[in-house]
Amino acid sequence: MIDLQLLVLLLTPLFGGGLLAVFGSRRWAAELNSLMSFCTFLAAVALTVRVIDFGPQVVFNEQFFIDQFNVFLVALTAFVAFTTSLFSRPYMRIEQHHGKLSTQMLHLYYSMYQLFTFTMLLALTANNMGIIWVAMEAATLTTVLLVSLYRTPASLEAAWKYFILCGVGIALALFGTILLYFAAERVLGEGGTALLWTHLNQVKGDLEPTVLKLAFVFLLVGYGTKIGLVPLHSWLPDAHAEGPTPVSAVLSGLLLNVALCAVMRSKVLVDGSLGTHFAGNLMMGFGLLSVVVAALFLSRQKDIKRMFAYSSIEHMGLITFAFGMGGPVATFAGMLHMTVHSLTKSAIFFAVGHAVQKSGTQVMENIRGMLQISPTVGWGLMLGTLAILGMPPFGVFASEFLIITTAMHDHPWATPILLIALGIAFAAIFGKVQPIVFGETTARPLPHPPALIPVFAHLLLVLILGLYMPPYLANWYRQAAALLG
Amino acid sequence: MSIPFTTQTINLLASILLLIAFAMLSQRRILSLINLFAWQGLVLSVSTFVVAYSTAQRHLYYSAALTLLLKVLVLPWLLHRLIRKLNVKWDVETLINIPATMLVGIALVIFAFNLAAPISQLSESITRGLIGIALASVLLSLLMMITRRKAISQVVAFLSLENGLFFAATSATQGMPLVVELGIALDVLVATFIFGIFFFQIRETFDSLDITHMEKLKDD
Numbered sequence: 280m281i282d283l284q285l286l287v288l289l290l291t292p293l294f295g296g297g298l299l300a301v302f303g304s305r306r307w308a309a310e311l312n313s314l315m316s317f318c319t320f321l322a323a324v325a326l327t328v329r330v331i332d333f334g335p336q337v338v339f340n341e342q343f344f345i346d347q348f349n350v351f352l353v354a355l356t357a358f359v360a361f362t363t364s365l366f367s368r369p370y371m372r373i374e375q376h377h378g379k380l381s382t383q384m385l386h387l388y389y390s391m392y393q394l395f396t397f398t399m400l401l402a403l404t405a406n407n408m409g410i411i412w413v414a415m416e417a418a419t420l421t422t423v424l425l426v427s428l429y430r431t432p433a434s435l436e437a438a439w440k441y442f443i444l445c446g447v448g449i450a451l452a453l454f455g456t457i458l459l460y461f462a463a464e465r466v467l468g469e470g471g472t473a474l475l476w477t478h479l480n481q482v483k484g485d486l487e488p489t490v491l492k493l494a495f496v497f498l499l500v501g502y503g504t505k506i507g508l509v510p511l512h513s514w515l516p517d518a519h520a521e522g523p524t525p526v527s528a529v530l531s532g533l534l535l536n537v538a539l540c541a542v543m544r545s546k547v548l549v550d551g552s553l554g555t556h557f558a559g560n561l562m563m564g565f566g567l568l569s570v571v572v573a574a575l576f577l578s579r580q581k582d583i584k585r586m587f588a589y590s591s592i593e594h595m596g597l598i599t600f601a602f603g604m605g606g607p608v609a610t611f612a613g614m615l616h617m618t619v620h621s622l623t624k625s626a627i628f629f630a631v632g633h634a635v636q637k638s639g640t641q642v643m644e645n646i647r648g649m650l651q652i653s654p655t656v657g658w659g660l661m662l663g664t665l666a667i668l669g670m671p672p673f674g675v676f677a678s679e680f681l682i683i684t685t686a687m688h689d690h691p692w693a694t695p696i697l698l699i700a701l702g703i704a705f706a707a708i709f710g711k712v713q714p715i716v717f718g719e720t721t722a723r724p725l726p727h728p729p730a731l732i733p734v735f736a737h738l739l740l741v742l743i744l745g746l747y748m749p750p751y752l753a754n755w756y757r758q759a760a761a762l763l764g
Numbered sequence: 765m766s767i768p769f770t771t772q773t774i775n776l777l778a779s780i781l782l783l784i785a786f787a788m789l790s791q792r793r794i795l796s797l798i799n800l801f802a803w804q805g806l807v808l809s810v811s812t813f814v815v816a817y818s819t820a821q822r823h824l825y826y827s828a829a830l831t832l833l834l835k836v837l838v839l840p841w842l843l844h845r846l847i848r849k850l851n852v853k854w855d856v857e858t859l860i861n862i863p864a865t866m867l868v869g870i871a872l873v874i875f876a877f878n879l880a881a882p883i884s885q886l887s888e889s890i891t892r893g894l895i896g897i898a899l900a901s902v903l904l905s906l907l908m909m910i911t912r913r914k915a916i917s918q919v920v921a922f923l924s925l926e927n928g929l930f931f932a933a934t935s936a937t938q939g940m941p942l943v944v945e946l947g948i949a950l951d952v953l954v955a956t957f958i959f960g961i962f963f964f965q966i967r968e969t970f971d972s973l974d975i976t977h978m979e980k981l982k983d984d
Binding site: 416437442460520 | 925938943951954958
């Protein structure tokens, strides 16, 4: 039964990519895109229910492995991919109406969107560390042409940077994977099983510590480039600012999480082999540096999408820091933060996308008075900003609160650094978004009604998670946290 | 104790691989750079073949054949086609300070050998000393990516980086599982196609393949 669900989950976006490669320039391509994403989401829900009821499972000759941790990311990925496809339907039509995109480019966008979803789901569910690598690289390949979709000089530059930096990063991750295989081969013997995570997890105590230490450094630096950890982040703001907004939303909300999932898989193995806190310390260091540097860069931004890209770096740093601390509470908080960050950040990008379309620019000084022209876009942007800045009662507050209290207990020295960085981020973002929402307008109405249901659906979920955590969900996160240790 | 013939052959091939990496670092003509890349692929393929022969691993024969097909025939052919279409076949790149770059390269090789020393000691396979060489050629390719200013040379550096990684996989271990190797090969092939698309887009937009035009996005 579970193999069927997994098959549907993986084949729907793959098939959708093929279908849209053929029909991508039809008038109903956007609807087809949403339909395929919706089917993927249904399969993800079925898979999730199954895994939570029956526990971790391996399928298809042990090539795929699903436990509470990755199924949580599968559900999140499928959900945000679905709502983003709903948002991109009117958004892309407006872009086409404004003459920024041709039908041919939309064709490329739709088929690549589905293939991108496929590569992310493959990276999440694969059991083979080598296949995870292949899927991560494929995720870069499917998005790189989307970043340069507008064919402006700036977007080409952003895409080239994204391609080269992530290509080099991911190459280093491959070297880490090779070292991991080298260590595993000595224990598990030659052949296909030595890269399977479930097998590695069973023998992690016997793996050679010196090799695994080096392997983890390469894996963290490699996949860390994708997560956007400072100092490997420089592709991220460019790619987010210059690509179409739906792509920014899925890059920020989903791809970064998937890369972090690969790092967590490696961390479990390294922790088991070394028996020390080496991997955790490394992650805490990178995480803290990302939070601080991103917070400092926030106030200097002029471009609205660039600013929220830096905010993503900050939050991914916070999540990496939480996972680095380890322990049930911090890991739980890290996963909760992953969820609420994905939902909030994609909601913000949806609202920002329409705000930019209305004012015709991404420069914040020229976007004014969103409440006057469109109260829904204005309120969506304001509430999303308050949520991402960690204001109660939104869910981000709950997870940040948990992370900071754990840090106070385990690593008191880090707490003031975190609090100051979060304070700087608050001042920078709020000070810039406030005049965008209030103030006198210069904007123009749009040719198609904007899609705002996804914005408020996401924010509602984040609000609910902040006020009340359903026991079912809490139990699920707790089980996943126990798996990660 | 005499060293078996196959081990000597592999060591020889590994040193040729490293020499080619240095040659690429200092090569200014784009056409020669691509030819060097093809030679590197050939050396890689032969060394994989020798490892396959000496360890009697069937899947290594496949991966040697795959390397031969992809890195000696298909990718250089694609690159040749690209530079012909883009009309940059005889382009010469101005490289600043080749001797300094070479010195940095030597330092990187020493660093790589040091880094790999504890791992090489653990290895029981016939190719134990080669992890250092593999890591060194990976780092040399990275250095090449940093020093180059033309989009095509950066891509050749990227592909030769992948060669170094592949060499690491066959020398440190007995090659990755076949399914992973196929996946990697597919990714590299698709990446080359996308790079090709990019070259045309870049030239259309900037009238040149010089990536110095693409340093506008900065945080000020």
